[in-house]
Amino acid sequence: MKLRSTMDLSCGMREVYLNLEFSSPLSGQILLEREMYLSDSILSSYYTKFSSVVDFVFQNQSLLSLTNLKEILSGVRDIRNTISAMSAGKVPDDVELFEIKNLSMISETIRPLLSSLPDIFPVLPDLSDVVELLDPEALRIPSFYIYDSYDLELKMLRKDLKSSVEFKEDLYYKCSVLEERVRRSLGKDIFKYLNNLSLSLNNLAEIDIFLAKADLFIRWNLSIPNISKEKTYYQALFNPEISISLEKQGNKYQPVSLFIERNSPVVLMGANMGGKSVSLRTIALSQYMFQFGFGVPAENAEIVPVHQIFHLSGDYQDLNKGLSSFAAEMKMIDLLLKESERTNSILALLDEPARTTNPYEGKALVESLLSFLRERMLLTIVATHYNVDALDCTKMRVKGYENGRMNYELVYTQDNEAPQEAITIARSLGVNEKWLEEASRLIGKK
Amino acid sequence: MPFVQEILGYRSISVVGLGKNTGKTECLNYILNRLPAEDFTVAVSSAGIDGEVKDQVTGTVKPEIFLREGTLFATSEKHYRERKILSELLDISYRNTSLGRVVTARALAGGKSQLSGHPSTKALKMWIDRATGIFGANLAIIDGALSRVSIASPAITEGLVLATGAALSVSMDNLVFKTSYMVSLINMERTSLNCADDEFLPTSGIWRVDKCGEFNQLVKGGVFAAGSIHPDDLVGASAIFVSGALTDRFLNQIRTACIDNNIELIIRDFTNAFISHSNYISFTRAGGKLRVLNKSKLIAVCANPVSPEGFKLDSELLCEKLSLSLKLPVYDIRRIQNEA
Numbered sequence: 001m002k003l004r005s006t007m008d009l010s011c012g013m014r015e016v017y018l019n020l021e022f023s024s025p026l027s028g029q030i031l032l033e034r035e036m037y038l039s040d041s042i043l044s045s046y047y048t049k050f051s052s053v054v055d056f057v058f059q060n061q062s063l064l065s066l067t068n069l070k071e072i073l074s075g076v077r078d079i080r081n082t083i084s085a086m087s088a089g090k091v092p093d094d095v096e097l098f099e100i101k102n103l104s105m106i107s108e109t110i111r112p113l114l115s116s117l118p119d120i121f122p123v124l125p126d127l128s129d130v131v132e133l134l135d136p137e138a139l140r141i142p143s144f145y146i147y148d149s150y151d152l153e154l155k156m157l158r159k160d161l162k163s164s165v166e167f168k169e170d171l172y173y174k175c176s177v178l179e180e181r182v183r184r185s186l187g188k189d190i191f192k193y194l195n196n197l198s199l200s201l202n203n204l205a206e207i208d209i210f211l212a213k214a215d216l217f218i219r220w221n222l223s224i225p226n227i228s229k230e231k232t233y234y235q236a237l238f239n240p241e242i243s244i245s246l247e248k249q250g251n252k253y254q255p256v257s258l259f260i261e262r263n264s265p266v267v268l269m270g271a272n273m274g275g276k277s278v279s280l281r282t283i284a285l286s287q288y289m290f291q292f293g294f295g296v297p298a299e300n301a302e303i304v305p306v307h308q309i310f311h312l313s314g315d316y317q318d319l320n321k322g323l324s325s326f327a328a329e330m331k332m333i334d335l336l337l338k339e340s341e342r343t344n345s346i347l348a349l350l351d352e353p354a355r356t357t358n359p360y361e362g363k364a365l366v367e368s369l370l371s372f373l374r375e376r377m378l379l380t381i382v383a384t385h386y387n388v389d390a391l392d393c394t395k396m397r398v399k400g401y402e403n404g405r406m407n408y409e410l411v412y413t414q415d416n417e418a419p420q421e422a423i424t425i426a427r428s429l430g431v432n433e434k435w436l437e438e439a440s441r442l443i444g445k446k
Numbered sequence: 447m448p449f450v451q452e453i454l455g456y457r458s459i460s461v462v463g464l465g466k467n468t469g470k471t472e473c474l475n476y477i478l479n480r481l482p483a484e485d486f487t488v489a490v491s492s493a494g495i496d497g498e499v500k501d502q503v504t505g506t507v508k509p510e511i512f513l514r515e516g517t518l519f520a521t522s523e524k525h526y527r528e529r530k531i532l533s534e535l536l537d538i539s540y541r542n543t544s545l546g547r548v549v550t551a552r553a554l555a556g557g558k559s560q561l562s563g564h565p566s567t568k569a570l571k572m573w574i575d576r577a578t579g580i581f582g583a584n585l586a587i588i589d590g591a592l593s594r595v596s597i598a599s600p601a602i603t604e605g606l607v608l609a610t611g612a613a614l615s616v617s618m619d620n621l622v623f624k625t626s627y628m629v630s631l632i633n634m635e636r637t638s639l640n641c642a643d644d645e646f647l648p649t650s651g652i653w654r655v656d657k658c659g660e661f662n663q664l665v666k667g668g669v670f671a672a673g674s675i676h677p678d679d680l681v682g683a684s685a686i687f688v689s690g691a692l693t694d695r696f697l698n699q700i701r702t703a704c705i706d707n708n709i710e711l712i713i714r715d716f717t718n719a720f721i722s723h724s725n726y727i728s729f730t731r732a733g734g735k736l737r738v739l740n741k742s743k744l745i746a747v748c749a750n751p752v753s754p755e756g757f758k759l760d761s762e763l764l765c766e767k768l769s770l771s772l773k774l775p776v777y778d779i780r781r782i783q784n785e786a
Binding site: 025095098099143144162167169172175 | 530
């Protein structure tokens, strides 16, 4: 799965991406095409590097050298097309030669800056020969034209051109034929450096991506998770997007802590407005952030990398396809079950499955689903309002209303009974009192 | 040399033609040839995607722009590849236009190149800042297409030179009339309200502006959706800001509300006024205030007495009549060139 395909998911990866401040737009494009990291070993070596980048950025935040590095990186342009056209034998024109000179000069400016740092950043190849080739007069400025020193004949012709009072088109065309000859030979000379140019371009983008991620990591107070094989554990998990908007209003986000184990699906119960959906969304977001190498929004975390993340959220009603919300949901769960036959490397986050049908059947559907997912050893969280009788599940509930305020903390419980707080909450919303009284009376009667 | 001396006092000017074949390019060449040769760098570019060798409407050949050594110029990648000039490439923009990215270069010997433009007013403004700042030009000149297809507005430059000519109308009175209407639009006053910088103002919709410069949206979308402005919404407003084009229909709908409550009508610049002369006159005579955010000082008017069909007006009489009506110096570039 590419980062690009997470952009339209409801868990909020787009917000994460939009908060990255790249120096060069190329880096964003390259990052979007990156595949999710799946294996423990790749993730662990990535995070080892990333944490040293974060340390470096944290220690040098106010230093000129970092600002300087970012400023130089901002000159990097996307010249992947130019490089691939030249490797197919295209003779470069002035614009393309300018681009190559620009890249080589940036690479050569940054290379010594990085050599003083321990192996934190990817190594840049030596492009000093390309710089020399495209800057024959050693001016060390990034502008470019076919310099006089490339060709003696050209130099003489240009002298005539410059000294003539009138513009001589004939002379100009003679010059352009010679210029073409120079370009052709430059193209040949540069050919053997194309791999290094491409490597340099990618590594410069990689450095930019590292710096942007580290910057976000510090700004959002993220942490580097441990990689686990068995269970996922979050201590003080928070949703960065909501947390920032709450802070702006002078409020604080209440973080939650939880375990997810393969042999014991988590059943999440609790009142409406108790933050169940937000927690599921945040867990999905955090899993993606972890596997795309961003760090995670929690104080401490230990996470199992998975191949697939199923996040069933909200209403899937799709009138165009003629599916009711129930049917759409059933199809998605069917897909999850099918996939789970192939692999158990799945994180399943199901927000109130079968919520739109009658409670009798709904309860049975959820209970049986839980036992299937447990048997197949998936990492599962199911949020539900049904009083499910589920064996070997870990039950958690939102603490709920306390002294007129919602406490979003998640606590372990042995109860099968879903907490009954719907009427209390409706009351706090100022809903018609007569109706709620009647509802309370009916409950009392039963 | 007429008006070139005055141009030297500006950091940026645009040369704008009132219509096709009114002699804009000739006017531009005239200025370029007469700027000081020593210790003076000029940067030229164009607003909008223009610059075909042959005029696509009338089929007449357009004069190319001659750039002398040391001149900075910006053009699209396409036109840079087709240039007839020895030049050093200095910079490439990030944004694409339909003719490729915008390339900035310095002429190393005299030669010719087509000029083509920047994708937006903001990009044009940034280029002027770069050219006069980083690249050290003393003056930036923008070849401004006034035809409504121009994407970037020339009104962001400090000064403006207007080219008018017989191509617009072969009746001298009519020509004088049309030109003086355009001049009165160019000379519209800048708003006295303390608005934020143009860059931060909304790019769509119609907005009410309070005394302290606060913006509130009245209508989403353009002036065509504007039947719905309710008088109550305008209570206490100091101005109405139309972010896009101002049309006759909208002006008629809003005119009494503006005049009765002393509300200013603000548009970005004169190129956004798509209103007829009679509506403009009747609005301003009745006390209506039409104001702009960006205003260029009109430096001079150049008149071309020859129409592309070959019709020729009396040059001296034309300049005299225009000058009398506009109260500005008016020049026929060809005539003063021949006399010089």
